[in-house]
Amino acid sequence: xxxxxxxxxxxxxxxxxxxxxxxxxxxxxxxxxxxxxxxxxxxxxxxxxxxxxxxxxxxxxxxxxxxxxxxxxxxxxxxxxxxxxxxxxxxxxxxxxxxxxxxxxxxxxxxxxxxxxxxxxxxxxxxxxxxxxxxxxxxxxxxxxxxxxxxxxxxx
Amino acid sequence: xxxxxxxxxxxxxxxxxxxxxxxxxxxxxxxxxxxxxxxxxxxxxxxxxxxxxxxxxxxxxxxxxxxxxxxxxxxxxxxxxxxxxxxxxxxxxxxxxxxxxxxxxxxxxxxxxxxxxxxxxxxxxxxxxxxxxxxxxxxxxxxxxxxxxxxxxxxxxxxxxxxxxxxxxxxxxxxxxxxxxxxxxxxxxxxxxxxxxxxxxxxxxxxxxxxxxxxxxxxxxxxxxxxxxxxxxxxxxxxxxxxxxxxxxxxxxxxxxxxxxxxxxxxxxxxxxxxxxxxxxxxxxxxxxxxxxxxxxxxxxxxxxxxxxxxxxxxxxxxxxxxxxxxxxxxxxxxxxxxxxxxxxxxxxxxxxxxxxxxxxxxxxxxxxxxxxxxxxxxxxxxxxxxxxxxxxxxxxxxxxxxxxxxxxxxxxxxxxxxxxxxxxxxx
Numbered sequence: 138x139x140x141x142x143x144x145x146x147x148x149x150x151x152x153x154x155x156x157x158x159x160x161x162x163x164x165x166x167x168x169x170x171x172x173x174x175x176x177x178x179x180x181x182x183x184x185x186x187x188x189x190x191x192x193x194x195x196x197x198x199x200x201x202x203x204x205x206x207x208x209x210x211x212x213x214x215x216x217x218x219x220x221x222x223x224x225x226x227x228x229x230x231x232x233x234x235x236x237x238x239x240x241x242x243x244x245x246x247x248x249x250x251x252x253x254x255x256x257x258x259x260x261x262x263x264x265x266x267x268x269x270x271x272x273x274x275x276x277x278x279x280x281x282x283x284x285x286x287x288x289x290x291x292x293x
Numbered sequence: 294x295x296x297x298x299x300x301x302x303x304x305x306x307x308x309x310x311x312x313x314x315x316x317x318x319x320x321x322x323x324x325x326x327x328x329x330x331x332x333x334x335x336x337x338x339x340x341x342x343x344x345x346x347x348x349x350x351x352x353x354x355x356x357x358x359x360x361x362x363x364x365x366x367x368x369x370x371x372x373x374x375x376x377x378x379x380x381x382x383x384x385x386x387x388x389x390x391x392x393x394x395x396x397x398x399x400x401x402x403x404x405x406x407x408x409x410x411x412x413x414x415x416x417x418x419x420x421x422x423x424x425x426x427x428x429x430x431x432x433x434x435x436x437x438x439x440x441x442x443x444x445x446x447x448x449x450x451x452x453x454x455x456x457x458x459x460x461x462x463x464x465x466x467x468x469x470x471x472x473x474x475x476x477x478x479x480x481x482x483x484x485x486x487x488x489x490x491x492x493x494x495x496x497x498x499x500x501x502x503x504x505x506x507x508x509x510x511x512x513x514x515x516x517x518x519x520x521x522x523x524x525x526x527x528x529x530x531x532x533x534x535x536x537x538x539x540x541x542x543x544x545x546x547x548x549x550x551x552x553x554x555x556x557x558x559x560x561x562x563x564x565x566x567x568x569x570x571x572x573x574x575x576x577x578x579x580x581x582x583x584x585x586x587x588x589x590x591x592x593x594x595x596x597x598x599x600x601x602x603x604x605x606x607x608x609x610x611x612x613x614x615x616x617x618x619x620x621x622x623x624x625x626x627x628x629x630x631x632x633x634x635x636x637x638x639x640x641x642x643x644x645x646x647x648x649x650x651x652x653x654x655x656x657x658x659x660x661x662x663x664x665x666x667x668x669x670x671x672x673x674x675x676x677x678x679x680x681x682x683x684x685x686x687x688x689x690x691x692x693x694x695x696x697x698x699x700x701x702x703x704x705x706x707x708x709x710x711x712x713x714x715x716x717x718x719x720x721x
Contacts, residue, residue, distance in 0.1 A: 248345065249352055293687035
């Protein structure tokens with residue numbers, strides 16, 4: 138796959154002290170450290186031209202990637218693993234936006250029911266989730282926070 | 294653009310570790326003997342593709358339903374519940390409290406009731422874990438941990454907040470679930486597995502919150518707790534004395550143009566290679582990642598590594614994205630809407646290297662629903678797995694119920710011996 142945006146140094150960061158920050162999607166990069174502590178994971182940081190990727194590998198093998206803009210904002214996240222991360226933990230204040238969008242979508246489901254992947258969109262937030270029990274994938278991003286030239290495809 | 298890095302080493306290592314731990318502690322799982330014990334137990338359970346039990350709300354599409362009989366353990370106090378979704382994409386039996394009329398004993402840990410916040414793709418299912426004797430066809434499992442979802446009173450009535458409500462939107466009733474219950478008969482023995490045991494101790498801030506203990510039987514007292522493998526909601530198949538190494542699903546092909554039907558009748562057959570009706574025959578065995586349950590799928594010369602699976606509980610093929618397939622989609626229905634039929638081909642690649650190509654056709658989901666409002670089986674229904682613009686490592690290939698039409702599909706459970714080798718695997 139295309140990796141040109143991920144060129145540059147890969148730095149293994151090991152920090153023991155928890156950060157007090159508590160915002161994730163839409164939060165400042167500091168919140169990544171708090172996520173890492175929450176998930177008791179290890180952190181790998183990859184810097185690119187338009188954004189950097191903070192990859193947290195949790196103790197149980199779940200991988201969460203947080204995409205950080207040059208201004209230090211988390212504009213996208215993705216996850217993959219045998220369990221799903223706590224959604225409020227990774228969506229932060231956008232978890233409530235997500236919940237409302239789900240309710241609106243469910244209200245539309247009045248003729249046909251199709252069980253499959255989740256995609257909800259609302260207030261500039263996009264959340265996609267898929268997989269099956271024992272393998273959960275998902276990603277979320279906020280259009281307005283994405284740096285110029287970055288597309289949703291890169292959040293994976 | 295092809296990927297050669299098929300299965301990451303870390304996944305292999307952790308999968309091996311998880312499997313070793315799983316088998317060390319799982320007395321309920323079948324032994325790994327290469328030849329399963331022959332059986333004469335009646336092992337065929339009828340299944341139907343129909344509008345489902347939530348018809349007052351909507352018509353289900355491509356859902357396979359069956360019934361299960363639950364009994365108070367060791368007694369003849371029993372109830373048969375229909376409208377149960379047959380799901381190879383999950384493990385464990387879950388029934389709606391609203392569909393249950395008998396009183397089943399609550400599972401406890403150190404005297405405290407146990408609850409579960411089970412994560413599904415589209416939300417979480419919360420409720421108490423109880424035990425029941427589970428009978429399907431002639432197969433009977435004793436004191437099987439199952440989840441009772443929702444309810445107007447008791448533990449299921451209130452979803453623990455914030456720890457469970459923060460994990461997804463609760464699916465607590467018939468319109469949410471679309472079924473009276475879910476029969477999870479996927480390739481794993483338990484729903485969560487070793488990651489919910491005390492091997493991964495739960496402490497403040499742990500992100501794995503499936504099982505809870507609830508002192509006083511009150512949701513407000515529920516706190517996440519580890520659950521031993523024997524206490525977890527279990528794939529009912531492994532609790533059967535015989536025919537317990539996996540399942541076979543048989544559904545007829547849809548003929549006609551377009552291939553649609555008001556309904557279909559088929560069979561859920563227990564056991565693989567244990568009786569004359571469940572032999573592997575010429576089926577190809579696609580071993581799957583023992584940690585995640587996936588094979589790989591190659592589509593348009595791109596390999597989607599460790600990201601393909603067969604899920605009878607998904608109601609369409611979900612694959613790739615609109616740019617990759619060059620098909621429009623309806624964001625409301627989540628289905629592709631090509632103006633004309635589109636033919637595709639994909640190749641599944643097993644963990645064991647087995648490969649097989651299959652062909653399928655996609656028609657407009659919205660068009661089919663509009664033209665055939667009374668039909669419930671649609672062979673050509675598909676939707677995007679993602680909305681990226683081109684192949685990405687986020688994509689996955691969810692071969693849902695249409696994949697089963699006209700095929701015999703085997704799901705072998707982890708650690709279980711079959712004439713085709715030890716599970717987990719899919720075969721068709």
